[in-house]
Amino acid sequence: MRSHYCGQLNETLVDQTVTLCGWVHRRRDHGGVIFLDMRDRDGIAQVVVDPDTAEAFATADRARSEFVLRVSGRVRLRPEGTQNPKMPTGLIEVLAKDVEVLNTAATPPFQLDEHGKVGEEVRLKHRYIDLRRPEMIEKLRLRSRISHHVRAFLEGQGFLDIETPILTRATPEGARDYLVPSRTHPGSFFALPQSPQLFKQLLMVAGFDRYYQIAKCFRDEDLRADRQPEFTQIDIEASFVEEEDIMGVTETMIRELFQDVLDVELPEFPRMTWADAMDRYGSDKPDLRIPLMLVDVDDLMKQVDFQVFSGPANAADGRVAALKVPGGASMSRKVIDDYTKFVGIYGAKGLAWIKVNERAKGLEGLQSPIVKFMENVIEELLDRIGAEDGDIVFFGADKTNVVNEALGALRVKLGEDLNLYTRDWAPLWVVDFPMFEADDNGRLSPLHHPFTSPSCSPDELKANPAAALSRAYDMVLNGTELGGGSIRIHDQQMQSTVFEILGIGEEEAREKFGFLLDALHYGAPPHGGLAFGLDRLVMLMAGARTIREVIAFPKTQSAACLMTDAPGEVSGDQLRELNIRLRQKAKVEGQE
Numbered sequence: 001m002r003s004h005y006c007g008q009l010n011e012t013l014v015d016q017t018v019t020l021c022g023w024v025h026r027r028r029d030h031g032g033v034i035f036l037d038m039r040d041r042d043g044i045a046q047v048v049v050d051p052d053t054a055e056a057f058a059t060a061d062r063a064r065s066e067f068v069l070r071v072s073g074r075v076r077l078r079p080e081g082t083q084n085p086k087m088p089t090g091l092i093e094v095l096a097k098d099v100e101v102l103n104t105a106a107t108p109p110f111q112l113d114e115h116g117k118v119g120e121e122v123r124l125k126h127r128y129i130d131l132r133r134p135e136m137i138e139k140l141r142l143r144s145r146i147s148h149h150v151r152a153f154l155e156g157q158g159f160l161d162i163e164t165p166i167l168t169r170a171t172p173e174g175a176r177d178y179l180v181p182s183r184t185h186p187g188s189f190f191a192l193p194q195s196p197q198l199f200k201q202l203l204m205v206a207g208f209d210r211y212y213q214i215a216k217c218f219r220d221e222d223l224r225a226d227r228q229p230e231f232t233q234i235d236i237e238a239s240f241v242e243e244e245d246i247m248g249v250t251e252t253m254i255r256e257l258f259q260d261v262l263d264v265e266l267p268e269f270p271r272m273t274w275a276d277a278m279d280r281y282g283s284d285k286p287d288l289r290i291p292l293m294l295v296d297v298d299d300l301m302k303q304v305d306f307q308v309f310s311g312p313a314n315a316a317d318g319r320v321a322a323l324k325v326p327g328g329a330s331m332s333r334k335v336i337d338d339y340t341k342f343v344g345i346y347g348a349k350g351l352a353w354i355k356v357n358e359r360a361k362g363l364e365g366l367q368s369p370i371v372k373f374m375e376n377v378i379e380e381l382l383d384r385i386g387a388e389d390g391d392i393v394f395f396g397a398d399k400t401n402v403v404n405e406a407l408g409a410l411r412v413k414l415g416e417d418l419n420l421y422t423r424d425w426a427p428l429w430v431v432d433f434p435m436f437e438a439d440d441n442g443r444l445s446p447l448h449h450p451f452t453s454p455s456c457s458p459d460e461l462k463a464n465p466a467a468a469l470s471r472a473y474d475m476v477l478n479g480t481e482l483g484g485g486s487i488r489i490h491d492q493q494m495q496s497t498v499f500e501i502l503g504i505g506e507e508e509a510r511e512k513f514g515f516l517l518d519a520l521h522y523g524a525p526p527h528g529g530l531a532f533g534l535d536r537l538v539m540l541m542a543g544a545r546t547i548r549e550v551i552a553f554p555k556t557q558s559a560a561c562l563m564t565d566a567p568g569e570v571s572g573d574q575l576r577e578l579n580i581r582l583r584q585k586a587k588v589e590g591q592e
Helices: 054-060 114-117 120-125 134-156 199-206 244-260 276-280 308-315 333-344 359-365 378-385 400-417 459-462 494-500 507-519 535-540 572-577
Strands: 019-031 034-040 043-049 068-077 090-105 179-181 188-192 208-220 231-238 272-273 294-296 320-327 352-356 392-399 428-429 436-438 445-446 472-477 479-485 526-533
Touching: 019 043, 019 188, 034 054, 034 068, 054 090, 134 208, 134 244, 134 535, 199 208, 199 231, 199 507, 199 526, 231 244, 231 535, 244 428, 244 472, 244 479, 244 526, 244 535, 272 276, 276 294, 276 400, 276 428, 294 400, 308 320, 308 392, 308 535, 320 378, 320 400, 333 392, 333 400, 352 436, 392 400, 472 526, 479 535, 494 507, 526 535
Parallel strands: 043 090, 272 428
Antiparallel strands: 019 034, 019 068, 034 043, 068 090, 179 188, 208 231, 231 526, 294 320, 320 392, 352 392, 428 472, 436 445, 472 479, 479 526
16 A cells, blocks of 8 residues: 655655555644645655645645545655754655545544653553554564564574473462463463473473573562563573573673664673672672672671661671762752662661761761761771762661662662763673572572572582572673573482472472473483563663563553453353352451
8 A cells, every 4th residue: 555654755766656654643734735744653754735636635634643644646855944854754755646544533642742741551551552652663663673683693593493381380480470270170270481491491301402482471470660470581591501601692692782783882791799799789780880889897887886787787697888979978968868768668777877078177077977976986987988078978787688778779779860870881790699598587499490500519508508509690781680590400319409408398399390300310411591581671772761661562560451451350151161259358347
């Protein structure tokens, strides 16, 4: 029905007849001449309809915003003074000969160029309208280019694209499963995969050697800006590899992706241990664009006459750390109070601070309600922190995980609020993760998943599991975990040892992972891999703030689809087929 897309028109087509199909972006009537800005997925072209073509003029006169049109006409240069060099098609226009209305449109719920004035809920409710915006089209076009590049790169490296099942069985991988009741097996459930983890390991056992998949994954967990209940992974696995092999090929893939798609040459990918990342930045995905760092001051605070500091400093699971903000002494008390409320989100009970006005004046040059408690250590404290005149120093004192989360989040917020970024892109590898993490009751759980290989023998792992490191690695970019992976357990004895430490007995292990344990008996090769979050990758490359902006039909923070009203109720007949009965909530004497 068309000869060209609107965005393809340029001065090389002058005097040629073209046919365009698209939507009316704007309609303007200038003294009897009608101007239509026609839009399709490639861009916008200006169409001029004058009264000399009576039938076309009459049709254009009744066209309104978002009508679907088919226009034929001659390409010509725009008159001098009316050209728009900021538009790709701004040097030309189409003088219409024929205008056909293919479909009318009701008044849209919001104008595309005024989307910022409406809430996200309205845009998600009418996502098919929101996706017509050139900005959204560009983001999804970018997503397509990224997927294409990834496939081409991995195919060139000998990886095979192999699909794995969506309906599988529930296995513990760190988040809640989405369950699907089985009609043919009453009382039994499938689970949607949190990742293709077990299947890609089985593909390695089967001898496919190099596998990849752009896979849909599902996790029933609390949402945030970079999470969705269904998301997309670039899943990669290979046999006969070690950490350096996987890290090398995936770093090359990301470097070439940024170079080819964004014309960006990423800087060096430094290596940082998990312990150093937590110690310096309070996070295992530090944003290295922000020059602020945490400084340990536990040893200085053990003897101060201030229980808020000395208590955590002397506790086995406590930490006292400082965060210096250059030039921050000009912060008002209201701003400091706002930051105090902010760290409270992460469990901090408060936010101590010292303003360094004039160090040369000693205590008189410092402004803080806590200075009087640390006169004997204040100079050594300020020297260690590197505090200078005009700085402010914030302190966190609590359990180590609370201090890390609170000051780590404050560091990122300060970077945003004060625009402290020193560069556009800051990639790194985080390595040497702990094998396990302990809850408040001392129970161990895998920091990643129970199939990650430790960097020690089974006997060493048994002897001191809390101190064991894993052969895991994460790629981080600008404070976002782009992807994570590990060398997997390929030995049945090691896998059984890990299950034993996690409190997974032989019977439970057979029930949940019997197929994997069986496979490890039949010549499983050493193997490992890495999975990238495609949504997060596109979000960063598009400069978007949330992954909802780069997913065609995303869910809300409450895991709902406003456009389709999903999830929704189902009929009684469907429930009976699945042998499911819903428990009705009844209020009895004020209680449910």
